[in-house]
Amino acid sequence: xxxxxxxxxxxVTLIALFATALSLFLxxxxxxxxxxxxxCFVLFLISIxxxxxxxxxxxxxxxxxxFLGFWIDVFSLYPIGFHILILVxxxxxxxxxxxxxxxx
Amino acid sequence: xxxxxxxxxxxxxxxxxxxxxxxxxxxxxVIKNITFKITGSLQEKITKNGSNFFETFSAFKNTNTLxxxxxxxxxxxxxxxVELSKMEEIRQENQIIRKVVDIEIKExxxxxxxxxxxKDLSGFQIIISHSKxxxxxxxxxxxxxxxxxxxxxxxxxxxxxxxLLASKKSFFEVKVQNEDAPIGIISGTEDDLLMLDLIPQDxxxxxxxxxxxxxxxxxxxxxxxxxEIVEVIRDDVDNFTKAYVKQDINPRYLxxxxxxxx
Numbered sequence: 581x582x583x584x585x586x587x588x589x590x591x592v593t594l595i596a597l598f599a600t601a602l603s604l605f606l607x608x609x610x611x612x613x614x615x616x617x618x619x620c621f622v623l624f625l626i627s628i629x630x631x632x633x634x635x636x637x638x639x640x641x642x643x644x645x646x647f648l649g650f651w652i653d654v655f656s657l658y659p660i661g662f663h664i665l666i667l668v669x670x671x672x673x674x675x676x677x678x679x680x681x682x683x684x
Numbered sequence: 685x686x687x688x689x690x691x692x693x694x695x696x697x698x699x700x701x702x703x704x705x706x707x708x709x710x711x712x713x714v715i716k717n718i719t720f721k722i723t724g725s726l727q728e729k730i731t732k733n734g735s736n737f738f739e740t741f742s743a744f745k746n747t748n749t750l751x752x753x754x755x756x757x758x759x760x761x762x763x764x765x766v767e768l769s770k771m772e773e774i775r776q777e778n779q780i781i782r783k784v785v786d787i788e789i790k791e792x793x794x795x796x797x798x799x800x801x802x803k804d805l806s807g808f809q810i811i812i813s814h815s816k817x818x819x820x821x822x823x824x825x826x827x828x829x830x831x832x833x834x835x836x837x838x839x840x841x842x843x844x845x846x847x848l849l850a851s852k853k854s855f856f857e858v859k860v861q862n863e864d865a866p867i868g869i870i871s872g873t874e875d876d877l878l879m880l881d882l883i884p885q886d887x888x889x890x891x892x893x894x895x896x897x898x899x900x901x902x903x904x905x906x907x908x909x910x911x912e913i914v915e916v917i918r919d920d921v922d923n924f925t926k927a928y929v930k931q932d933i934n935p936r937y938l939x940x941x942x943x944x945x946x
Contacts (some may be wrong), residue, residue: 595929600723606804608727609734619803654719655804655811657838657845661703672692684797 592643599647602626607655610658623648624667636679645671654678686910711785717840720801723841724813727801730937786787796943798825801843808874810834812941813843819945824897824908826942831933832897832908833941846941849878849910849931858910861894870895870910870929878929885925889916895929 606619627648631641649664656663693914706712739899743750798812798817799824812825823836838845847854857872858880866887868880885890890913897908911931918925 604723604727604730604802607770608730609737653712654716655802657804660715661699661702661706665696665699665703669696672696 591640595640595643596647599644599651603648603651603655620652620663623652624670627667628670628674631674632678636675641671641675642668686942687700713838713840718792718841720811720813720843721838724801728799728813731800731802735939737893794945796945797828798844798941798943800938800941804845808848808853808872810836810846810848810938811843812846812943814943815842817855819844819943823943823945824905825932825942826908826940827938828940830909830942831931832910833931833938844943848872850874850876857898858895860889860913861896862888862890865887867898868924868927876930877914878931880913880927880929881924883925883927885923887925889913889925889927891916907946 627645645667649667652663653660742772798814801811834846834848836844837847858870864887868883893913895910899906911929912929914930915928
C-alpha cells in the first residue's frame with residue numbers, strides 16, 4: 581500500500597518535471613524559433629495525445645494536463661487556471677469517449 | 685462512474701473558483717512573479733545557450749553571405765567613424781550652447797539592464813527579468829546598442845512583459861530625421877519590417893531616412909533610434925504617404941535588453 585503511494589508520488593513528480601522541462605525548453609531554448617501560439621499548440625497536442633494513449637482507467641494524464649495548463653497560463657496573459665481548466669476538461673472528455681466508444 | 689464524474693465535477697468546480705479568484709484579484713500576477721523568480725536564472729541560461737547554438741548554426745549555413753556582410757560592414761564602419769567624429773564635435777558645441785542659453789540637461793533617466801527570459805504565447809511579447817522593482821508600464825526597452833525594441837506592458841515586480849514593436853498592437857507617434865522632419869505613426873506588421881503611416885503627402889521622406897521617437901507620452905524619451913526607411917509607398921488617392929522601416933534587429937539573438945526609466 582505504502583509502495584503504491586510512493587510510486588504515485590514519484591510518478592506525479594516526474595510528470596511535473598517533464599512538463600516544466602518541456603515548457604522551459606520551448607519558451608527559452610527554442611525561444612526564437614517558435615511560431616505564433618506554437619508553444620500553446622505543442623503543449624495542447626502532447627496533453628491530448630497522452631490522454632488518448634493512456635489507459636482510460638488511469639489518471640496520470642489529468643496531472644499532465646494540470647501542469648502543462650499551468651505553464652501555458654504562466655506564459656500567457658490569461659489568469660492562472662484558465663488553460664488548466666480547458667486541458668482538464670478536454671482530458672476528461674477524451675477519457676469518457678475512449679472508455680465508452682473505443683474498444684481495444 | 686457517477687461517483688467518478690462527481691469527483692471530476694468537484695475538481696472542475698474548484699478550478700473555476702480558483703480561476704474567478706485569480707481573475708478578480710492579483711493572485712495571477714503574484715504566482716507568475718514567484719514562478720519567474722524560481723525559474724528565472726535557469727531560463728536565462730537556457731535562452732543564452734539556445735541563441736548561441738542557433739547563432740553558430742546559422743553562421744555555418746551562411747558563410748559566404750557573412751563574408752560579404754563583413755566586407756560591407758567594415759566599409760560602413762569606417763563611414764560611421766567619420767560621422768561619429770563629426771557628431772562628437774556637434775555634441776561638444778551643443779553642450780556649450782546649452783550652457784550659454786542656460787538649459788538644464790536632463791539626466792535623471794536610469795538605464796536598467798535586464799535579461800531576456802523567454803517568449804510569450806503571442807510570439808511578439810518577451811519576458812525580461814530585472815533586479816530593481818521601479819519599472820513602470822510604458823517604459824521603453826532598448827537593445828544594448830540603443831535601438832528601441834518595445835515597451836513594458838506588464839510589470840510583475842522583478843520581471844516584466846515587453847510588447848515588441850513588431851506586434852500589430854504596438855503603435856505610437858514618431859519623427860523622421862530629415863529637413864522636413866515629418867511626424868507619423870509607426871506600427872508593427874508581425875514581420876521583419878515596421879509600417880510608418882499617416883505622413884502628410886507634402887512632407888518629403890526618402891529611403892535611408894532615420895526614424896526616432898517623439899516624447900508624446902510621459903515614459904517616452906526623445907530621439908531613441910527605431911530604424912531606417914527602406915521603402916516609401918506614395919498613393920495619389922491617399923492623402924498620406926506610407927513607408928516601411930527596417931530595424932536590423934534579430935530578436936533571436938537578444939540576451940540582454942536595457943530599460944529606460946525615470
